Amino acid sequence: MRTPKLAAFELRKFARGRLPRAAMAALVLLPLLYGALYLWSFWDPYSRLDKIPVALVVEDRGATADGARITAGADLAAKLRDTATFDWQRTDAASARRGLENGRYYLTLTVPADFSARLASSSGPQPVTSALQVRTNDANNYIVGQISRSVFSEVRAAASASASRGYYDHVFVSFADLHDKTLQAANGADRVTSGAGSAEQGAKDLGSGIARAESGARQLSTGLTQAHTGSGTLATGLDSLDSGASQVAAGTQRLADAVNGASDQLAFVKAHTKEIGDTATLVADGAHTVRTHLADIARLAPGAARDSRTAADYLKGQYDKQCAAGAPAAPAAPPSPTATAGTAPPAPAPDLCAALKKGADLAADAARATGQLNDAVGADPRALTRLTDDLATLERYARQLAAEAPHLGTDIDTAVTDVNTLNSGAHQVATGAHTAAGGARTLHKGLGTLSSGADSLSGGMYQLSDGSNRLTTGLTSLTDGSAQLAGGLHDGVGRIPDYDSSQRAARSSVMADPVQLASRALHKADTYGEGLAPYFIPLALWVGAMVAYMLFAPLNRRALSAGAPAWRIAVAGWLPAAATGAVQVVALLAVLHWALGLEMLRTAGTVGFLLLTTACFAAIVQLLCARFGPAGRVLVLALLMLQLTSAGGTYPVQTSPGFFTALHPLLPMSYVVGGLRRLITGGSLVPVWQGCAVLLAYTAGALLLTAFTARRKQVVTVSALHPELTL
Numbered sequence: 001m002r003t004p005k006l007a008a009f010e011l012r013k014f015a016r017g018r019l020p021r022a023a024m025a026a027l028v029l030l031p032l033l034y035g036a037l038y039l040w041s042f043w044d045p046y047s048r049l050d051k052i053p054v055a056l057v058v059e060d061r062g063a064t065a066d067g068a069r070i071t072a073g074a075d076l077a078a079k080l081r082d083t084a085t086f087d088w089q090r091t092d093a094a095s096a097r098r099g100l101e102n103g104r105y106y107l108t109l110t111v112p113a114d115f116s117a118r119l120a121s122s123s124g125p126q127p128v129t130s131a132l133q134v135r136t137n138d139a140n141n142y143i144v145g146q147i148s149r150s151v152f153s154e155v156r157a158a159a160s161a162s163a164s165r166g167y168y169d170h171v172f173v174s175f176a177d178l179h180d181k182t183l184q185a186a187n188g189a190d191r192v193t194s195g196a197g198s199a200e201q202g203a204k205d206l207g208s209g210i211a212r213a214e215s216g217a218r219q220l221s222t223g224l225t226q227a228h229t230g231s232g233t234l235a236t237g238l239d240s241l242d243s244g245a246s247q248v249a250a251g252t253q254r255l256a257d258a259v260n261g262a263s264d265q266l267a268f269v270k271a272h273t274k275e276i277g278d279t280a281t282l283v284a285d286g287a288h289t290v291r292t293h294l295a296d297i298a299r300l301a302p303g304a305a306r307d308s309r310t311a312a313d314y315l316k317g318q319y320d321k322q323c324a325a326g327a328p329a330a331p332a333a334p335p336s337p338t339a340t341a342g343t344a345p346p347a348p349a350p351d352l353c354a355a356l357k358k359g360a361d362l363a364a365d366a367a368r369a370t371g372q373l374n375d376a377v378g379a380d381p382r383a384l385t386r387l388t389d390d391l392a393t394l395e396r397y398a399r400q401l402a403a404e405a406p407h408l409g410t411d412i413d414t415a416v417t418d419v420n421t422l423n424s425g426a427h428q429v430a431t432g433a434h435t436a437a438g439g440a441r442t443l444h445k446g447l448g449t450l451s452s453g454a455d456s457l458s459g460g461m462y463q464l465s466d467g468s469n470r471l472t473t474g475l476t477s478l479t480d481g482s483a484q485l486a487g488g489l490h491d492g493v494g495r496i497p498d499y500d501s502s503q504r505a506a507r508s509s510v511m512a513d514p515v516q517l518a519s520r521a522l523h524k525a526d527t528y529g530e531g532l533a534p535y536f537i538p539l540a541l542w543v544g545a546m547v548a549y550m551l552f553a554p555l556n557r558r559a560l561s562a563g564a565p566a567w568r569i570a571v572a573g574w575l576p577a578a579a580t581g582a583v584q585v586v587a588l589l590a591v592l593h594w595a596l597g598l599e600m601l602r603t604a605g606t607v608g609f610l611l612l613t614t615a616c617f618a619a620i621v622q623l624l625c626a627r628f629g630p631a632g633r634v635l636v637l638a639l640l641m642l643q644l645t646s647a648g649g650t651y652p653v654q655t656s657p658g659f660f661t662a663l664h665p666l667l668p669m670s671y672v673v674g675g676l677r678r679l680i681t682g683g684s685l686v687p688v689w690q691g692c693a694v695l696l697a698y699t700a701g702a703l704l705l706t707a708f709t710a711r712r713k714q715v716v717t718v719s720a721l722h723p724e725l726t727l
Contacts, residue, residue: 031540031584043529043596054086055096055108065120072119072130073111080109100137107136182489189486196482200475207468213318214461220311221454227307228447234300235437235444237293242430242437244286248394249423249430251279256423277405283422284398290433291391297377297436304443305367305374311450312363315457319360323353352460359453366446373439387432390425397422533598534676535649537588538613538669542643544584545617546636548577554626555710566711570703573710574615574622581614598680606679609688613672616695619702620668626709643669668698 060073081088091099099105110133118130397418552573559569589607592598600606624632624639646653646663653664664670675691678684 031544031588040529040596044527046528049085050087052086052106053099053104054088055091055099055105056080056088057091057093057096057108057110059093059113060111060115061113061117063116063120070116070120072116076111076115097135100135103137107134109134185489189482189489193479193482193486196475196479200472200479203468203472203475207465207472210461210465210468213322214458214465216314216318217454217458217461220314221451221458223307223311225451225454227304228444228451230300231304231444231447234293234296235441237296239437239441241290241293241433244289245426245430245433248283248286248290249426251283252423252426255279256420260420273405273407277402280398280400280402280405282398283426284395284402287391287395287398287429290429291388291395294388294391294436297373301370301374301377301439304447305370308363308367308370308443308446308450311454312360312367315356315360315363315453319353319356322356352464355453355456355460359450359457362446362449362453366443366450369439369442369446373436373443376435376439387429391429394422394425394429527597529596530598530680532649533592533680534673535647537592537610537676538617538647538672539640539644540588541581541584541610541614542617542621542640542669545577545581545614545621546633546640548580548618549621549625549636550633552576552580554622554706555713560710560714563714566714567703567707569710570622570626570707573626574619574703574706577618577622578615581618582611585610585614600680601682602679605685605688606676609672609675609679609692612692612695612699613668616668616699616702619699619706623702623706623709626706626713639667643667646670647673649673668694671695 056077058073058077060071062069062071062073064070077088077090089105093110096105096108096110100108112131112133115130115132118128121127401418555569555573556564559572585607589598589600589610593600620639621632621636624635626632628635642663646656646660646667647669648656648664653661653670656664671687671691671694674687678688
């Protein structure tokens with residue numbers, strides 16, 4: 001009998017009677033229990049999380065920050081209820097605790113009383129973190145606890161981002177305030193720079209004026225010193241002249257009195273011609289001395305009067321210019337470093353004003369004295385000339401008298417007349433010399449005082465000039481420093497951001513959540529069930545093959561007894577299970593697609609790959625059942641467990657212990673799972689072709705070993721007649 005007929009004969013046995021047909025129907029539909037029902041139960045659990053009761057306890061009391069009321073706890077609760085992630089049920093802490101313990105709630109979320117206050121602290125001096133309290137009970141359900149951790153991580157991140165946005169918005173508002181204040185400071189620094197520049201220029205002008213005044217004061221002091229020295233010489237000479245003139249006047253008066261009142265004494269005169277000669281000589285010398293110094297008086301008196309008046313006027317002008325008329329001699333306030341344009345120069349030191357006042361008064365006294373002398377001399381411009389001439393005449397006459405004294409007797413009458421004339425002239429000279437000597441002494445005294453004041457003035461002007469230089473240097477440094485400060489502040493203004501409300505909102509959002517996860521699935525499974533389908537489908541087909549050989553004989557006994565070729569017996573025993581598996585594949589995929597909505601990217605490839613899979617599984621199960629008999633069913637079940645744990649259908653195989661990682665590349669279901677993932681969701685087909693090669697190799701190897709087993713079964717042994725274990 002040929003192989004197809006042997007396979008058909010095996011299948012026709014299940015067409016007889018209702019029970020065999022029911023068994024065949026159950027065999028075909030059995031994979032649906034593992035595949036369709038499992039996938040249906042796990043198809044999209046995340047879309048039904050809103051059915052999970054979760055206790056929500058809001059104890060937040062709210063807070064106030066920057067005058068605004070914050071109710072972060074209530075806001076968070078409202079957002080959670082709007083998201084409908086879970087079945088949020090508002091309750092109190094005690095009810096939530098009891099419900100979590102008895103299983104009414106799968107987990108609890110508590111918003112603490114200080115939640116808003118802690119969030120608001122981010123804008124205060126001592127910010128603290130907030131905490132949401134999540135409690136789970138793995139005794140109720142472990143997976144819910146795992147899901148809740150993922151969900152509440154997102155909740156915490158959202159709450160943290162919201163709090164961070166508020167904090168960063170406050171920071172950016174502070175930046176704007178800092179920008180405005182820095183701009184005000186920069187503008188103020190500009191005004192300081194401008195004012196300091198004006199003050200600096202004023203100080204320079206003041207310094208220049210003071211320097212000129214100092215130079216004039218030095219020149220005045222030098223001139224007054226020279227004038228004082230000259231006036232001293234003049235006073236000394238005029239004193240000598242006054243003394244000599246007085247002596248001459250007294251002598252001539254005595255001579256005139258004697259001559260006029262003693263005519264009878266001419267004899268006596270004649271007897272004393274020598275004394276008369278000596279007296280005449282003395283008179284001649286005195287007249288000569290007076291005449292010599294009168295020229296100095298005439299020459300120095302106008303210049304001294306003019307210089308004294310010039311000095312007095314200059315000092316009074318300097319006093320009026322440097323010290324305000326009528327102002328008290330009190331210290332003036334130092335100039336403000338922030339003076340603006342147009343600020344008056346700093347007031348001079350009080351010591352300088354006092355020195356200027358004293359010098360001006362002394363110069364006025366000296367000017368009056370020299371003026372009086374000059375007036376006395378200048379009242380009659382020809383008086384000194386006449387006096388000089390008279391003195392010359394007196395000298396000439398005196399010398400002539402001295403020369404003629406020996407013969408005075410003969411000229412006594414003429415001499416009497418001449419003596420009277422001489423006496424009159426001598427008295428005039430004495431009066432003028434006395435007046436000139438008094439004026440010269442007054443002038444010398446005034447010039448001495450004026451010279452001392454000029455020296456003090458020169459010293460004060462030097463100190464004022466030095467202070468003005470230091471002031472100019474300080475104002476220059478202030479101008480440079482304020483300019484640098486203004487430049488730095490303007491540069492800082494350019495670097496400090498000034499965001500408007502929209503810019504602050506955008507930057508606060510970025511800073512609060514700076515890293516976004518740009519997640520993109522290359523070949524995304526739309527549902528949880530679609531992701532698990534590559535794992536449950538081969539499980540269902542393996543179970544289908546396992547149950548198939550509970551109904552089909554792995555080796556046809558009639559063919560074995562008839563001595564049919566071993567390979568034909570093996571193939572004939574494999575084909576019914578493979579054909580049934582093909583029907584199982586079609587039924588399973590039809591239910592998954594039209595009932596559950598499984599979308600396969602490569603439908604034809606998926607069907608073909610699963611047909612090869614079920615053929616391979618049938619060959620492996622046939623081999624185990626043929627070789628080990630009833631015990632082979634236990635091995636089939638054990639092999640299923642090994643494949644399920646090492647196939648990497650749920651978690652990556654790298655997360656499994658090393659034993660399962662070592663088994664992973666050795667078992668066929670590993671390649672079936674990997675190939676189905678590429679066929680259902682997409683991706684490279686390399687794993688599919690690798691899986692096809694492995695499945696073909698397992699199929700061929702299993703059939704070859706089954707044929708070898710069939711050949712051995714054709715030889716009857718004692719162990720076959722009396723097996724050690726029967727199931």
